[in-house]
Amino acid sequence: MAKTESLRPEQLSQVLQVVEAASATDGVTALSDSTLSQLNSSAKDNFEGSTKDNVGEDAGSIHLLSHSGDEIVGYGYLAAGVGELVVHPTYRRRGLGRQLAEEAIAAAKHRGAGELRLWAHGQLPGAVRLAEVLGFWPVRTLWQLRRPLSVESTQLDELKVAAGIRLRRFQPGSDEDVWLALNRRAFAGHPEQGRWELSDVIARYNEPWFDAEGFLLAERVADQRLLGFHWTKISRDGPHRGVGEVYVLGVDPQAHGTGLGRALLVAGLRYLAHHGCVQAMLYLDADNTAAARLYYKLDFTKTDIDVQYARST
Structure with a gap:
């Protein structure tokens, strides 16, 4: 598990591939609009020749990366005590979601947040089970x-x-x-x-x-x-x-x-x-x-x- 405050261009590309695969499999967008906008904006900067070595930067944000070899297969985004997690469909049921969630809890605590909030998009069964196991409780509901x-x-x-x-x-x-x-x-x-x-x-x-x-x-x-x-x-x-x-x-x-x-x-x-x-x-x-x-x-x-x-x- 890796933790960083910014993503290198090659990391960002792999993260977007994970998001695309998860969204296609689940039938729901894997990350919120605000997170996707930040990532897509960073990708556009990189495509147009930005001179930044690191992209995906946002004040106070943390990127969590789960790997299989050199490949990124899980991603977490955390900012101001609120986060989102996504795991590539091929690598699910291996404990990666729990590892990302536990790392997010630790990162939020390290940043001084007394509470961590995580979104579950589409209320998928795996996300519900993970929330129950780790002691999360529902605090907000968005209807589509x-x-x-x-x-x-x-x-x-x-x-x-x-x-x-x-x-x-x-x-x-x-x-x-x-x-x-x-x-x-x-x-x-x-x-x-x-x-x-x-x-x-x-x-x-x-x-x-x-x-x-x-x-x-x-x-x-x-x-x-x-x-x-x-x-x-x-x-x-x-x-x-x-x-x-x-x-x-x-x-x-x-x-x-x-x-x-x-x-x-x-x-x-x-x-x-x-x-x-x-x-x-x-x-x-x-x-x-x-x-x-x-x-x-x-x-x-x-x-x-x-x-x-x-x-x-």
Whole structure:
């Protein structure tokens, strides 16, 4: 087992291969979007000739590597007391997952974290058993919701935007600061989304799926104040290939109760349908009942769950 604060380019390449193999076998993305964005951004820097000897660097992060000979067959990522683990399907049932988890516990403790949280994507049986054996307990649940898409859907014809509000596309290079301010207002208190910084936005620009045309903003005409947004995502590969995602949907608290959330949702779904997506998906915290009501009204249904487990270090 190796532990490092950064990855060499050849290590990063092998880690991405492990992630791809696990995602294809399990039918769920093996790592969270934030972790994948950081790794993919590092891979892009390397491809374009970055002069860095080490990539995959993130302040305070730790990379855990499990090897079979010279080959990386297991990977763990840990930052701020939250981590993720993935083992290549060929090398499972050999105790590698447990070794990665135990190393993550030790690393979190060494960093002064009193608690470690690990995500289990797709609630796979092996991950559930490992959590139980190591004394983790579930602390957070994300639902995956889906619905079919069609350009003929009558539901998607009902795009009602309040007077004085217009929808427009996100403009890279000019909208970052105002969008980040809106995002902080819309997701105040959220454990991840509300903490986004400019570097997080830039990392998404490096993703193969990024398209500003699918990043919709709701703007008040009178003073150009942003009141809401719907950032869509169309995956080009992996288990969600061709599926349109409600990547992030947010509304300024000042605009709650005005129907703006529904209007932005419908506008984004129409965009996805007209770009060839036959299904839409999203992730939702299980305790977000207000948002759940909106999605259920538009025929989304629960299809899968991700669970975050915790234990003291």
